[in-house]
Amino acid sequence: MTDTHATPGIVTAIGLMSGTSMDGIDAALIRTDGIDHVEAIDAVTVDYDEGFRARLRGVLGGVGDVGGVESALTRLHEDAVRALLRQAGLSADQVSVIGFHGHTILHTPDLGRTWQIGDGLGLAAGVGIDVISDLRTADVAAGGQGAPLVPVFHRALVKDLPRPVAVLNIGGVANVTWIGRGADDLLAFDTGPGNALIDDWCTQRLGAARDDGGALAATGRIDPDLLDRLMTHPYFAETPPKSLDRDAFGQWAMTLTEGLSDADGAALLTAFTTRSIAAAAGWFPEPVERWVVAGGGRHNETLMAGLRSRMNVPVLAADDLGWDGDALEAQAFAYLAVRSLARLPITYPGTTGVAVPHTGGRLNFATARVSSD
Numbered sequence: 416m417t418d419t420h421a422t423p424g425i426v427t428a429i430g431l432m433s434g435t436s437m438d439g440i441d442a443a444l445i446r447t448d449g450i451d452h453v454e455a456i457d458a459v460t461v462d463y464d465e466g467f468r469a470r471l472r473g474v475l476g477g478v479g480d481v482g483g484v485e486s487a488l489t490r491l492h493e494d495a496v497r498a499l500l501r502q503a504g505l506s507a508d509q510v511s512v513i514g515f516h517g518h519t520i521l522h523t524p525d526l527g528r529t530w531q532i533g534d535g536l537g538l539a540a541g542v543g544i545d546v547i548s549d550l551r552t553a554d555v556a557a558g559g560q561g562a563p564l565v566p567v568f569h570r571a572l573v574k575d576l577p578r579p580v581a582v583l584n585i586g587g588v589a590n591v592t593w594i595g596r597g598a599d600d601l602l603a604f605d606t607g608p609g610n611a612l613i614d615d616w617c618t619q620r621l622g623a624a625r626d627d628g629g630a631l632a633a634t635g636r637i638d639p640d641l642l643d644r645l646m647t648h649p650y651f652a653e654t655p656p657k658s659l660d661r662d663a664f665g666q667w668a669m670t671l672t673e674g675l676s677d678a679d680g681a682a683l684l685t686a687f688t689t690r691s692i693a694a695a696a697g698w699f700p701e702p703v704e705r706w707v708v709a710g711g712g713r714h715n716e717t718l719m720a721g722l723r724s725r726m727n728v729p730v731l732a733a734d735d736l737g738w739d740g741d742a743l744e745a746q747a748f749a750y751l752a753v754r755s756l757a758r759l760p761i762t763y764p765g766t767t768g769v770a771v772p773h774t775g776g777r778l779n780f781a782t783a784r785v786s787s788d
Contacts, residue, residue: 423756425452426511429499429544430749431492431744433518433533435587435661436610436711437471437626439463442495443745444503444510451571451752457503458742461495468624475662477521477530485532488518492533493541501609507543507781514752514776515548516744520563522660529561535779542781547752548734549777552763559769561659566592566603567754568747572738573707581696582718584744585712587661589692592766602700604655607648607691608664610712612684616663620677626685629717635682641671645687646694655698656768688712689721690747702728709733709743752776 425448432441439462446454465470467487473479492515500507517533535548553563569582569592579600582592589609593602610625617623617631626632645668650659668687672680696702705728712718713732723730733740751761760772767773 416726421758423511423550423577423753424448426753427456427505428507428512428749428753429496429510430745430747431495432516432745432748433488433492434710434744435519436614437463437468437587438494438711440492441742441745442499443739443742443749444499444505445746446751447750447753448506449750449757449759451574453568453571453746453750455739455742455746457499458739458745459495459499460741461498463491471518474532479721480603481520481532484768485534486735488532489534489537489541492538496538496544497540510544512752512756513538513542513544513546513578514550514748514750514755515546516550516748517548519661522658523657524555524560524562527555529555534700535777539779539781543783546779547755547776548779550748550755550775552749552759553775554767554769556771557769557773558775559762559767560656560658561767563590563592563605563766564751564761565590565744565747566594566601567761567763568750570594570601571750577704579699579701579703580734581699581706583692583706583708585609585688585710585718586744587614589688589710589712590658591692593697595701599763600700601763601765602655602698604657604695604698606695607659607660608668608684609710610688610690610715611661612664612668612680612687613715615669616672616680616684619669620680626681626715629715631678632681632685632715632717635676635678635680637682637686638675638679641683642686642690644671645683646690650696651691651694656764656766658767663669682717685715685718686721687723689718692722693725696726705729705731707731707733707736707738709738711741713740
């Protein structure tokens with residue numbers, strides 16, 4: 416790898432992720448040098464209750480009680496940090512930094528804007544650990560897409576795997592990292608919908624947060640004509656790097672599917688996710704030897720079966736390699752925080768479209784050390 420700046424050595428860091436699926440907070444503890452050493456230590460997930468999930472959904476787009484939701488979100492992240500420290504048997508002063516993603520409520524990089532709510536300074540003061548927050552803004556200000564941010568972490572994880580390899584994260588939006596044979600051979604972009612459309616369909620039709628295991632979709636019939644129409648969305652013709660807002664397909668896709676039964680709609684939207692991911696491989700500079708799938712989508716057996724049927728190479732769950740597929744994004748933000756402290760790049764021309772490799776993040780100092788109890 417070409418990272419040459421001084422690093423703090425191997426340190427203990429926490430990463431926090433509240434993703435586009437709006438399920439809750441993943442908190443992960445790792446030891447890393449921000450380059451090629453990544454040692455997973457522990458992780459917890461704190462689920463959002465239905466009331467907070469509804470409040471969070473209500474501010475998407477930057478409307479409504481953003482300030483009130485941001486305060487509540489920050490407190491929930493404090494709780495997640497304390498829970499993780501308790502579980503790991505560590506105190507706050509044994510952790511060097513927290514990487515705090517916050518929650519994206521608006522992402523329009525073509526208009527020069529990305530907005531993640533979450534009070535980094537408040538979190539730092541609340542838990543007594545320095546916090547790196549606001550990790551996307553600098554990239555967008557420099558002309559990048561501000562997403563995806565995890566590719567440089569994926570590069571560290573696959574250092575011993577045959578290349579090229581694709582690491583796919585299926586959250587509310589799906590994103591892929593193509594990692595080639597050279598140290599800086601990176602291409603990353605959002606492939607299209609992940610779980611968001613499926614989750615929204617189940618919420619609207621069934622009052623359920625998700626299609627657990629893809630059980631509903633497995634009983635439905637896929638309308639091939641509607642699937643073809645979904646794939647005509649102009650996003651798929653755009654050259655990567657490129658990124659999406661969570662709801663980029665929402666209203667349009669829901670209008671196309673409104674006449675379908677519950678099962679047929681779930682089947683179609685699941686197939687839409689798998690087909691758009693498979694189509695993304697057409698942008699790779701060289702075919703991959705395998706796909707590694709992380710994020711909540713890997714628990715959807717119907718979605719995973721669809722991927723395996725469309726790819727001509729192995730499709731593995733991250734867990735098959737000994738990774739924690741639920742904690743991977745949170746681990747990435749711990750890793751990115753350490754890179755940010757060392758002023759190492761976190762985004763690249765091939766990952767966000769920024770002109771040159773770019774660092775980012777805002778450092779929030781803890782004003783006082785407090786107990787982790």
